[in-house]
Amino acid sequence: MPHTAATRDRPAIADVTARVLANTHLSDDYNVLALAAPEIAAGARPGQFVMLKPRPGHDPLLRRPFSIFEILRDAQGLPTGLTILNKRAGRTTGLLAGIAPGESVACLGPLGRPFEVVDPPTEAWMVAGGVGLAPFATLADALIARGTAVTLFYGARRDADLHCAGAFERRGVRIACSTEDGSRGDRGLVTVPLARALERRGGTAVHLYACGPTPMMRAVAALAGRHGCRCDVSLEQVMGCGLGGCYSCVVRVRETPGGTPRFVRSCSDGPVFDAARIVWEEL
Amino acid sequence: MPHTAATRDRPAIADVTARVLANTHLSDDYNVLALAAPEIAAGARPGQFVMLKPRPGHDPLLRRPFSIFEILRDAQGLPTGLTILNKRAGRTTGLLAGIAPGESVACLGPLGRPFEVVDPPTEAWMVAGGVGLAPFATLADALIARGTAVTLFYGARRDADLHCAGAFERRGVRIACSTEDGSRGDRGLVTVPLARALERRGGTAVHLYACGPTPMMRAVAALAGRHGCRCDVSLEQVMGCGLGGCYSCVVRVRETPGGTPRFVRSCSDGPVFDAARIVWEEL
């Protein structure tokens, strides 16, 4: 029996012992983990995350935050679970890489502030670096459902690391790839095709969404500022609880340009922030 | 590659990442775990044990001691691994109950002082309480190979807990069972049939071997003393290292009746002890 907590204004947060439905190996570093968690999937909104613990006990001790990658649905379209795009970084991500179907994972969510889903005629341009792709699958679905045109600027070290691009193409997302070694799309960082597209966009209103390594997000935020675009970033701060309890996940924001910066919790105020609020020098 | 350490006078101690070949559920509390560990199986002698760690990491931290139950052999009779008769008691034994074929366990051994294998015409009478059966399968094999007649006195709470008795019967071991609820064999403790048999043994020389709960071993030791039989017991002290390094596993012994008792390490001086040496009041 999962524990759930319902409230007036937001979907219930549930703690589910989620069975592993599938674990798809993408490369040495990446895998997609499918988890049975209907309660969480039902309430999840684009950009939200879950806190996972791959096994009971004290090693590892704390849960870790992961974006909800996709929502799984049954034949009737009812949510049955969710997937995680997992990149190996340490203890927990290493265990999630090796976990087998039939085992289970403690999964708490949905958590955090979701993306604002923009309407046409504004276009949505998503900018992803590596595992920063994770929050954009559900966002693309929501945008497309509203008829908003979606482009994904997707960068990685090399072609082989551009996982899951096909799934976005199938959704009808336009894709502009870049690789550091030039093996697919533009050579260089993802900001190369992005900057070019922004220059050439003419009168089209664009809402940017970015997730990836901090230097990438900083660069995207700068481009957004230069071009007067609204830009939402999804930050990946270290999180102890994901619930606003520990104050570990803070990020410095300024409410007004030149205002006094202060720390806010990225698990509850975020993980999605208006890039213009972030004090980028300190991230 | 397993680490091994060969010496002049005893079989090499190896640390093997042993693959689980099978995990046979016997009851809610008992299972038999088959591990691929040819290096350890090859050198193991009856009564020796291994130190197991069911998974890497710090939870649980220390290895735990387990008797080598059976030696697995290939078609040519070459040792390929060993089995463990596991009884659920806590963290490690709980994990070993649930571990699946294909997973692996860190297995260090063979360790400890083996049983002395007695020759005919002396008879070998093995006395087992519950999981105390574990060291007797290999002992029975060795005794039978020498032509020694073997009897197993085997006690448990109820019939359903008398696991693996058939395997001993198939070896040609005579079995006398007892259950606390009388559902099989004598009602009461295993010392009931043992005491009766000792009374009736006439001139037969008997070497006793005992393993089980401390009160049982104490009672068997007392019977052995009364009847002038040699009795070897296999003790189950808490062990930190199994290698003589930590001095956690001590038991008080007296070298001569009335001599000064002193603590010896049961991992290196034992786990098999002449029951007459043990200071039973303190165990």
Next chain:
Amino acid sequence: MADLSTAVGPLRLANPFIAASGCFGYGNEYADSGLVDLAALGAIVVKGLFLSAREGHPPPRIVETPAGMLNAIGLQGIGVRRFVDEQLPALRARGATVIVNVCGTTIDEYCEVSRVLSDHEGVAALELNISCPNIREGGIQFGCSLAGTRDVVGAVRKVTRLPVMPKLTPNVTDVASFARAAEEAGADAVSLVNTFLAMAIDVETRRPKLSNVMGGLSGPAIRPIAVRMVHECRQRTRLPIVGIGGIASAGDALEFIIAGASAVQVGTANFVDPFIWGKLTAGLDAYMTRHGVARVADLVGSLDTSPQART
């Protein structure tokens, strides 16, 4: 259901399980998100409060360690006045038993924060934080000296009628002497332990993993030391004790209670499992029923250290 209520000196609690300071925000976070019914907890200790707001240390503020974590939050907080205005009313409305973790850089500040809180309805007790290892000027200089402990406790004692409970640091040679000092200065109870001063190093960069260099170690790793300290305080003072350190199950809590704690606080484990509170009360209830224990008080300090009888 057994009677789980307990008393910490003058403070009556519905059960012994208290959310530890700094590990439960201001409490309202957990109620807003619908996760926890605050009235079902023994009490909550809200995040440490100074007179004014503090912004805390830059991230990284935490790092996981074996069976534990380091934190150097640096007491980020909204200050006591905003607390009583913005947070306390909702806590009262939710029926929470509210303990406030009182911080100060001077004895005057401890007194002033305590005065503000005493002037408002809805605060059940004051926990004096003289043990935060993460900021130089905030408490630890009092908590590591017997005279400092006596001075802070004595001064706050004079300005409030609320129960006063200094929170002791484990980073001392003889924690029981601090419990005695608190007792002499008029404390109603002591809580222990706060975190152990510790550090972790990123060997690749050869830099500390926390921006503040050092941080406080909490979590299951510290539990055996904390239990020992509660036992020592129980033997050397009569002051009620609130036990803290690495509690993650009812069994862990029982270790503290049997060692001498009248109630316990849970911090780190609540991060791992925000639904822990129901499991703790259910586990304690099952234990008391199984052992035929009528009241929590019958367990407090019931440790039997006589040499084991052998047969």
Next chain:
Amino acid sequence: MADLSTAVGPLRLANPFIAASGCFGYGNEYADSGLVDLAALGAIVVKGLFLSAREGHPPPRIVETPAGMLNAIGLQGIGVRRFVDEQLPALRARGATVIVNVCGTTIDEYCEVSRVLSDHEGVAALELNISCPNIREGGIQFGCSLAGTRDVVGAVRKVTRLPVMPKLTPNVTDVASFARAAEEAGADAVSLVNTFLAMAIDVETRRPKLSNVMGGLSGPAIRPIAVRMVHECRQRTRLPIVGIGGIASAGDALEFIIAGASAVQVGTANFVDPFIWGKLTAGLDAYMTRHGVARVADLVGSLDTSPQART
């Protein structure tokens, strides 16, 4: 292969990895069973020795705790004279660098044990155990007092030319002041930490899990506290430091070295993996090669605590 040799004051070691006292028997156990080539270790510290044999505490002597263990062995040992007769010759023959953990109930006993050891070839250094938490009369009364530390170190200093290294207890408010006291009294180095006084309770029987009631906490759980203490000692003394506490990998050892230790001891982790020594040297070698570090000395105390440069 990088040059892994290191110096702890006058003591030269082939590598920084030393087997900790009480965790490696007398060393010969591991050589007899063919598990470890003693000459391949930086050094071994043999189990604590008094003048006479001691039988130690009754079992249970250990209990596992989260990422750690408690022990209350009670310094069971054969006494220094049997050690030099029965164990030392084999250790010499095996090429081990032998450090002896010297115990005493009085200053005279520390001196006498040290004298006996100094009269025999084959002892490389003396580690003064003034920090065992498990026996009332054996060391901790010296190790918890600055004057006691000075007295023991000063007295032993006078009776031996061997390197003298007091082993410090972490159960104090300010460990660095003890390192300074040791320095002033003529120590050649300090080793730290010994175990943390702790306890575990069997809640079903309401009795302590150890026969001795309390025991010493070791293992990965304590590592972040031990690293902090080494860092503090490095900042406040010039004495060479041997770091101890929860080391289970080359990365863990590097935390201590970067914090300021010239060598490290490994205790509990050797119980889990008796083949750990080869992994530690291989891991250090790989790290030094990867980072282009020529000598261990270049890593010792190389921690950079300057505020992180941000771009």
